[in-house]
Amino acid sequence: MTGAGELRRRPAATAADTRIWLAEADEAQTVARLLIAFRDDLGYHSPGDEAFHAVAPRLIDDPSTEFLLGAAHPGAPAVGIVQLRYRLSIWHDGGDCLVEDVYVEPHARGAGLGRGLVRAALARARERGCSRAELDVNEANGPAVALYESLGFGVKGPHGGRDLYLHRLLDRL
Numbered sequence: 388m389t390g391a392g393e394l395r396r397r398p399a400a401t402a403a404d405t406r407i408w409l410a411e412a413d414e415a416q417t418v419a420r421l422l423i424a425f426r427d428d429l430g431y432h433s434p435g436d437e438a439f440h441a442v443a444p445r446l447i448d449d450p451s452t453e454f455l456l457g458a459a460h461p462g463a464p465a466v467g468i469v470q471l472r473y474r475l476s477i478w479h480d481g482g483d484c485l486v487e488d489v490y491v492e493p494h495a496r497g498a499g500l501g502r503g504l505v506r507a508a509l510a511r512a513r514e515r516g517c518s519r520a521e522l523d524v525n526e527a528n529g530p531a532v533a534l535y536e537s538l539g540f541g542v543k544g545p546h547g548g549r550d551l552y553l554h555r556l557l558d559r560l
Contacts, residue, residue, distance in 0.1 A: 452470065466495040
């Protein structure tokens, strides 16, 4: 298993025209910028920009959270991001990795960066000792569903039926 320090010194994944790496503390503003763009792309208005700028550095410092950044080519600025959250699982021999906030800026889509980010996320999860990766996606997002299914994610559970990822906001009891 590769340690975090080693991953920080080398790209998590490279292709001829893309570069993907583990975000460092000094890249918190880049992480915040991409997450704000993702929020805007989803049509949301909250949380406000200040929340992203305040929380991104804290998440980067959290050992159970990582961000991978992606660029169209070496030396180019980051135009893609994926957030990884790790937790120990009693149901699997190892940890779980929740793959969240996969986003590529619109002008950079279609070149394989999203696929590269998810592949790098899965490789990083294996390096961290995870035996399962999970994500959620809106079923109306056909391109994302197709991407995730092509990488082995499925909506059918081991006991039949579809697995659903549900949520509830706790401030609205």
